[in-house]
Amino acid sequence: MPPLGLITIAAMLPDTWNKRVVDMNVEPLHQSDIHWADYVFISAMNIQMASAKRVLELCANADVKTVAGGPLFTQRPNDFPEIDTLILNEAEITLPLFLEDIAKGRKPLKVYGTNEYADLTQSPVPQFSLLAKKAYAYMSIQISRGCPFSCDFCEITTLLGHKVRVKTTKQILDELDVLYQQKWKGSVFIVDDNFIGNKKYVKEELLPAMKGWMQSHGNPFIFTAEASIDLADDAETLQLMVDTGFKSVFIGIETPEEESLRDCNKVQNRNRDLLESVRQIQQAGLWVSGGFIVGFDKDSSSVFHRQVEFIQESGIVSAMVGLLNAPKNTKLYKRLANEGRIIHDSSGNNTDLSLNFVPKMKQSELIDGYNRIIQDIYSVKPYYQRIRRLLRHYKPQSVHPARININALKGFLKSIWIIGIWERGRLEYWKLLFWTFRMRPRSMVDAIEFSIYGYHFRKVFKL
Ligand code: SF4
Known part of the structure; x- marks a missing residue:
């Protein structure tokens, strides 16, 4: 990006x-x-x-x-x-x-510096022309800043506040126009920390306008956004997102442990069946990728197993699992500092096994448990199982033309060579492709794409 x-x-x-x-x-x-x-x-x-x-x-x-x-x-x-x-x-x-x-x-x-927050209606169209676009998988746009929630480990609200400030619909369409004029086709990531922070605006104004723009321009883009889990409660917005060309959504699930959700003030995830909420979004036609955290004070020793179980069961193929970190200026940092538990400033890397505070759980138990989660969700077999799980639940959309091009074809051929012939888990790759071909033929492109992501994850985690 x-x-x-x-x-x-x-x-x-x-x-x-x-x-x-x-x-x-x-x-x-x-x-x-x-x-x-x-x-x-x-x-x-x-x-x-x-x-x-x-x-x-x-x-x-x-x-x-x-x-x-x-x-x-x-x-x-x-x-x-x-x-x-x-x-x-x-x-x-x-x-x-x-x-x-x-x-x-x-x-x-x-x-x-200032203590005030900016009026986003004064924000210009970014100068996309300065980018060497071939280097990117996505272009990005920003629609709003600020988030109404108060998760205690999150620094977004310290930086950008709780009031959700939005650009005008005209500004957004102007940005899409510029990307279109500059011949961008394919993925556009909406970088807002919570796309549905202002639900009324998104549902009643923005999405209908984006949908109309997409139709009148031949649907050139595939959108991805981040949103809170309560997106699942609004079938109308979900349908509008799918009709507008959204393909996937990233959601901060954090943990299936209710006590830990309470502890970190993730109110929107509490008192709901998180698994069912994920399913509702998938059944509407959106992939869900998710963020997960271990290391909360209230985490029990079974948290690692529960996280793996949840991730496998949910069909969240791209699960971003991290160790809890306490960035400066967050409520979590202040609390831990008061308790004398901060060791150093957070590096911003929640996967390098560095903790910037003293956890309640024994540190070695936490790190071992974290490594076990990674092993248990990204090893060949469970990873391919998870793709199948998603494809079973997910309502496939028709394949967007931007996903079929010469680069995609090269990627597919390369995946056959590297994952299907050379890699140790090649059997699972072929099993997935044949299974998808027979059971979910409309999801063939998705299956290939996820297989390639899997290769990436195994490389990153050295599995
Ligand atoms: S919902 Fe996301 S952006 Fe908003 S406070 Fe929580 S973690 Fe931060």
């Missing part, structure tokens, strides 16, 4: 400025890029701390001024004394102050 923050900033800079984006996720940053610039603007997440520090060092060596903003710098401004200017919080408010100082020939301040 592209760096949506940086290209949104780029659109706010004066037209007369020459701009380049270097996304270090997909291309190297060359010394010549730094020398080319009068200013280097940097944005990063917590997990990119070390990389951001290296970039700052390169800029200092080249004697080029640096301007930084985004989640990492807004959360930890004091950790970066070497930066020339910090543009904190939301740039729709703070960036114009910096630009005005420059325009008037004043020396920029060290820090521009």
Whole structure:
């Protein structure tokens, strides 16, 4: 996915400025890029701390001024004394102050910050033209910021507040227009932390407008979003999402342990049959991928087994399981700090087995249990079982034309060679393809895609 923050900033800079984006996720940053610039603007997440520090060092060596903003710098401004200017919080408010100082020939301040939240109707269409689009599997758009919920481990609400602020429908359609004009076809990820944060707007205004736009443009995009589990309760919105071209949705399930859900204040997941909610979404025609966490104070020793059971039973093929982390400025961090249990700042990586606090459970038991979950859900057999489980429950949509192209065909042939011939679990691959062909022929493309994801997961987790 592209760096949506940086290209949104780029659109706010004066037209007369020459701009380049270097996304270090997909291309190297060359010394010549730094020398080319009068200013280097940097944005990063917590997990990119070390990389951001290296970039700052390169800029200092080249004697080029640096301007930084985004989640990492807004959360930890004091950790970066070497930066020339910090543009904190939301740039729709703070960036114009910096630009005005420059325009008037004043020396920029060290820090521009605010306690207010931005009016998203003032946010420009991101400058998608700066991206080398071939490098990306998805384009991204943002519709809203803020989340009405208060999960205690989450830093989103500290950064963006509880009030859900939305762009206008016209802004969203303008963004789709730009992507379309720039010949993007295929996946578009809606990066909002909770797509249904403002349900009424999404259902009554946004989705009908997006649906109309998609129909009048030949349905060029496949949408994916993140949403809270209460999406399952609204059959009408689910149907509208499917009709608009949504293919999948990521949901923070976190844990099947009711006590732990209560402990972390995940109210929207409590007092409901989570499995049934996932099924309802799948039966409407959306894949569900999910986030899961272990390490809550209330987790019992059976939590690892229960997580595996839930993931297998639900047919959530892409299950993002992480160890609980306490990012700074969250309610969880404050509580643990009061209890003297914080060890160090969170690295932002919840899969590298590093804990930034002292857990209630014995640390070795927690880490062993976490590793067991990964082993039990991503090993060959349970993984393929889970795909079958999904395909049994899921209402398949017709195959989107953007999913059938020369690259997809190459991917399929490569999957036959690597997964179907060379890999140890090849038998399961063929069993899935034959089973799907016989039982769920409309889901053949899904089965191939999931097989390829499985290969990726086995590589990542070294299984
Ligand atoms: S629902 Fe998601 S974005 Fe909202 S507070 Fe909870 S974890 Fe954060």
